[in-house]
Amino acid sequence: MNDEETKNEKPLVDELASQANEHDAGDRPALLKRIRQAVEYLKPVTKGYDVPPAVMDDCIVSVALDLWQSKDARNGLVGLDNDAGIEPFHVSSDPLRTARPKLRAVGVPAGMGIA
Numbered sequence: 001m002n003d004e005e006t007k008n009e010k011p012l013v014d015e016l017a018s019q020a021n022e023h024d025a026g027d028r029p030a031l032l033k034r035i036r037q038a039v040e041y042l043k044p045v046t047k048g049y050d051v052p053p054a055v056m057d058d059c060i061v062s063v064a065l066d067l068w069q070s071k072d073a074r075n076g077l078v079g080l081d082n083d084a085g086i087e088p089f090h091v092s093s094d095p096l097r098t099a100r101p102k103l104r105a106v107g108v109p110a111g112m113g114i115a
Contacts, residue, residue: 003029009036015061020068031068038063041095049108062098 005013012035017023038060100111
C-alpha cells in the first residue's frame with residue numbers, strides 16, 4: 001500500500017497527530033497506517049448505513065487513536081513513569097470501543113449483536 005497520504009487522509013492524520021501529541025514528521029507514516037487500519041475496522045460495521053462524514057471522520061480518528069495508544073500497552077496496560085503523577089491505565093483490546101456509541105447515535109446498530 002502507498003505510504004503517501006491522500007487528500008482525504010491528510011486532515012485525519014493531522015487530527016490524530018494532534019490528539020496523540022505526536023508532531024514529528026517521522027511519525028506520520030505510522031499515524032497514517034493507524035488511520036487506514038481504523039477505516040478497515042469500520043467498513044464492515046458501517047456497510048449499508050449512511051454515516052455523516054463528520055461522524056465517520058470522528059470515528060476513524062478515535063479508533064486510530066486507540067490503535068496508536070495500544071502500541072505502548074503491553075498486556076493492555078500503559079505503564080507511565082511514576083514521576084508523571086499518572087497511574088498506569090488500561091487500553092481496550094476492542095478497536096471499535098470508542099466508535100460504537102458514536103455510530104449508534106446516528107442509527108448504526110454497532111455492538112448490538114447486529115453489526
